[in-house]
Amino acid sequence: MSEATDLPLWAAIAVAVFLLVGAALALIGAIGFLRLPTFYERIHAPTLGTSWGVGGVMVASMIFFSVTSGRPMMHEILIGIFVTVTTPATFLLLARAALHRDRVEKTKGVPEKHRADIVNND
Amino acid sequence: MFPFPILAVFLVLMWLLLNGFTLGHLIIGTMVAVFACWAMASLRPEKPRLGKWYLLPKLLGMVLYDVAKSNAQVAAVILRSGSRRHNPAFLTIQLQTHNHFSLAVLAIVLTSTPGSAWLEYDSNDNTVLLHVLDLDDEAKWRDMVKNRYEKLLMEIFV
Amino acid sequence: MSAIIVFTAVAVAQLMLAAAMAIASVRMFGGPRAQDRIIALDTLYINAMLMLVTFGIGTGRVIYFEAALVIGMLGFVATVALAKFLMRGEVIE
Structure with missing residues (x-):
């Protein structure tokens, strides 16, 4: 912890707040992922961790390294952009796959499609 | 070049x-x-044609604000699950835009918002199937997708 | 003073992220369906990535950032491949 000792107090508090908010959102997302009853509800919970959960931790890291190194270190923003753009793509694909599987198995509570065949429509 | x-x-x-x-x-x-x-x-990808590109920062600000708000709502739903039931629902929305880039951005925005998830897009009748975690007011969600986002996206991508 | 604040925050954040990873692995082993397991894997690697960035803040080294970037990129590709497999039964058609 040698770098943190010469950190000004305002930067330490900002780093701590953003870090704790990000980690808490990730934890709440995981808890929701465990507790919510159906798959389509569960798909909402991890988004908590991948939106502002990642954002909070990345902002904390950016503040910490910018202040300790004395020049702006913005490269954490790359992870932030990357995760926020890619996670919706994976969730979208997974939701379509789950919908397709549920329709094939005729699970209750899943909206029907007009066409019978949704496999070959793209 | x-x-x-x-x-x-x-x-x-x-x-x-x-x-x-x-x-x-x-x-x-x-x-x-x-x-x-x-x-x-x-690879010859389809090129986006930008209309009012200067509206992009406005879109970014709106998305960051909405995602933060939705984070708080979903966190509240998860933390008090048990005391009050939330109301999950599927929602079919008729869209106007056929532009691929508008649809892609709309899908990413709606899925990265914790309260809503984009499940399926039907290109035949241009409808999208959403899943909403806590549907308190259906008209409010339709209004958000159609007036808040879709109009702005139709101005950005022509 | 500021060292204590940062150290405590890093320790608490690491505990929370470890708990999140443990919960995600419960879902990953418990299922019930394949799509739940894939989302659990996704949550697991995102939390591992956040854990690495937190380690980076704790030790003051930038090298953890690169590991986090690699995890983020590879995890995305893995999840997309698994989702594609779930949908079609094959990854490359």
């Missing part, structure tokens, strides 16, 4: 963010960006 100027600028920026700004890295990054854009051109 430069088939994708915006992509090239962003690649150079990314290279400089990763390596730190020096003249040498600027030159290497520019070379990498130019070659990457040639490789991209050989």
Whole structure:
């Protein structure tokens, strides 16, 4: 912890707040992922961790390294952009796959499609 | 020479963010960006046509604000699950835009918002199937998708 | 003073992220369906990535950032491949 000792107090508090908010959102997302009853509800919970959960931790890291190194270190923003753009793509694909599987198995509570065949429509 | 100027600028920026700004890295990054854009051109992707591109920062601000708000709502739903039931629902919305880029951005925005998820798009009748975690007011959600986002996206991508 | 604040925050954040990873692995082993397991894997690697960035803040080294970037990129590709497999039964058609 040698770098943190010469950190000004305002930067330490900002780093701590953003870090704790990000980690808490990730934890709440995981808890929701465990507790919510159906798959389509569960798909909402991890988004908590991948939106502002990642954002909070990345902002904390950016503040910490910018202040300790004395020049702006913005490269954490790359992870932030990357995760926020890619996670919706994976969730979208997974939701379509789950919908397709549920329709094939005729699970209750899943909206029907007009066409019978949704496999070959793209 | 430069088939994708915006992509090239962003690649150079990314290279400089990763390596730190020096003249040498600027030159290497520019070379990498130019070659990457040639490789991209050989894939022949569909090019976006930007209309009012200056509205993009407004869209970004709106998305960041809405995602933060939705984070708080979903966190509240998860933390008090048991005392009050939330109301999950499927929602079919008729869209107006047929532009691929508008649809892609709309899908990413709605899925990265914790309260809503984009499940399926039907290109035949241009409808989208959403799942909403806590549907308190159906008209409010329809209004948000159609008036808040879709109109702005139709102005950005023509 | 500021060292204590940062150290405590890093320790608490690491505990929370470890708990999140443990919960995600419960879902990953418990299922019930394949799509739940894939989302659990996704949550697991995102939390591992956040854990690495937190380690980076704790130790003051930038090298953890690169590991986090690699995890983020590879995890995305893995999840997309698994989702594609779930949908079609094959990854490359």
